[in-house]
Amino acid sequence: xxxxxxxxxxxxxxxxxxxxxxxxxxxxxxxxxxxxxxxxxxxxxxxxxxxxxxxxxxxxxxxxxxxxxxxxxxxxxxxxxxxxxxxxxxxxxxxxxxxxxxxxxxxxxxxxxxxxxxxxxxxxxxxxxxxxxxxxxxxxxxxxxxxxxxxxxxxxxxxxxxxxxxxxxxxxxxxxxxxxxxxxxxxxxxxxxxxxxxxxxxxxxxxxxxxxxxxxxxxxxxxxxxxxxxxxxxxxxxxxxxxxxxxxxxxxxxxxxxxxxxxxxxxxxxxxxxxxxxxxxxxxxxxxxxxxxxxxxxxxxxxxxxxxxxxxxxxxxxxxxxxxxxxxxxxxxxxxxxxxxxxxxxxxxx
Numbered sequence: 231x232x233x234x235x236x237x238x239x240x241x242x243x244x245x246x247x248x249x250x251x252x253x254x255x256x257x258x259x260x261x262x263x264x265x266x267x268x269x270x271x272x273x274x275x276x277x278x279x280x281x282x283x284x285x286x287x288x289x290x291x292x293x294x295x296x297x298x299x300x301x302x303x304x305x306x307x308x309x310x311x312x313x314x315x316x317x318x319x320x321x322x323x324x325x326x327x328x329x330x331x332x333x334x335x336x337x338x339x340x341x342x343x344x345x346x347x348x349x350x351x352x353x354x355x356x357x358x359x360x361x362x363x364x365x366x367x368x369x370x371x372x373x374x375x376x377x378x379x380x381x382x383x384x385x386x387x388x389x390x391x392x393x394x395x396x397x398x399x400x401x402x403x404x405x406x407x408x409x410x411x412x413x414x415x416x417x418x419x420x421x422x423x424x425x426x427x428x429x430x431x432x433x434x435x436x437x438x439x440x441x442x443x444x445x446x447x448x449x450x451x452x453x454x455x456x457x458x459x460x461x462x463x464x465x466x467x468x469x470x471x472x473x474x475x476x477x478x479x480x481x482x483x484x485x486x487x488x489x490x491x492x493x494x495x496x497x498x499x500x501x502x503x504x505x506x507x508x509x510x511x512x513x514x515x516x517x518x519x520x521x522x523x524x525x526x527x528x529x530x531x532x533x534x535x536x537x538x539x540x541x542x543x544x545x546x547x548x549x550x551x552x553x554x555x556x557x558x559x560x561x562x563x564x565x566x567x568x569x570x571x572x573x574x575x576x577x578x579x580x
Contacts, residue, residue: 237279241342245275248338262320269318270331274310278339281306282346299343307335390415396450411449418442433500434466436475440498443476447483454493455483461500468507468563471538477527478511478557486515486554494554502563509559518547518555528557535561 249271253264262270285302289295311331315321321328393415400408421439437459444457479496487494494514501508528545535543542562549555 241275241279242272244342245271248275252334262318266318266320270311270314273313273317274307274335274339275342277310277313278303278306278335278342281309282343295347299347303336303339303343304332307332307339310335392450393446400449407449411446414442414446414449418446431470431472432466433461433468433470436470436472437461437466437498440476440479443479444496451483451487451493455487455496456494457496457498459498461498462502465500465502465507468502470561471534474531474534474559475509475511477531478509478559481527481557482511482513482515482555485519486513486517489516505563507561507563509561510556511559512550512554512556514550514552514554517549517553531559535559 246268249264249268252267252271281302282299285298286295289298311321311323311328315323321331325331393411397408397411397415400411418439421435421442441459444455448455475498479498482496487496497510497512499510499512528547532545535545539562544558544560546558547555548558
């Protein structure tokens with residue numbers, strides 16, 4: 231219902247209650263029963279509601295409205311009584327009890343007006359509180375976005391310097407390979423900059439950028455770096471925080487593959503079970519060390535997950551039984567889905 235409709239219903243009910251009260255107390259019982267009191271109550275009540283609302287509608291809150299109400303209230307009661315005289319054919323301004331009727335009308339009209347103004351004031355205060363809450367929520371949201379952007383910008387691109395060094399060394403010995411490497415780096419930088427400037431990305435975007443990243447590293451590590459990615463096609467369309475997956479792979483390469491003499495393999499395995507998305511980044515490298523667990527990249531990921539999802543998201547690390555380590559990122563999503571176990575699980579890797 232609209233606000234006007236509710237006001238009319240409340241006014242009608244209030245006027246009817248007054249008519250019932252006057253009839254029960256024997257007001258004008260000898261000549262004016264409930265029907266007559268009902269018509270007078272409705273006439274006076276509606277006159278007060280209409281005249282007061284039209285008069286006070288454009289007045290600012292404060293003493294001026296109360297002063298205006300004091301002026302229009304007697305006029306409204308007089309108009310209502312005149313309307314009642316005309317509708318019922320009963321009574322007139324010369325009736326001996328007319329002033330009692332005026333005082334009764336003023337009393338109940340004042341009660342209704344005070345109630346209306348107080349309800350209106352409470353509504354304005356509630357609206358002001360909600361506006362303030364929305365403003366504070368917007369400020370918090372912007373502060374959170376700025377914090378997330380800062381965390382996102384802090385992802386350490388240390389591989390960039392190594393890549394440029396590799397390009398420099400390949401320019402003379404293998405210009406074609408140097409050109410391919412620059413193309414890969416260019417693709418990665420375009421995607422990284424685009425994601426750094428946007429508020430949301432998809433899992434497919436993140437995996438595409440990750441593929442470019444690994445191809446760049448492949449130039450440096452050659453056969454010492456191998457990888458597999460297992461992600462259902464429908465999961466690639468899911469929203470995913472930009473630059474959240476790469477630090478996990480970067481950590482695996484830096485602390486798992488690079489220190490191991492023969493290098494190793496990285497497995498990226500993504501599933502959704504019920505309302506949770508599970509992202510596992512596992513390697514067959516040197517395993518967890520203190521530096522691997524306390525690096526800036528993982529701290530950044532934890533901070534962003536906490537800021538975005540609170541306790542609903544998590545990141546854990548553990549050593550694999552057959553060597554290497556696994557980072558397990560858990561994020562909330564919205565649809566039920568079960569994906570078969572990955573065959574790497576039989577080898578102690580997810």
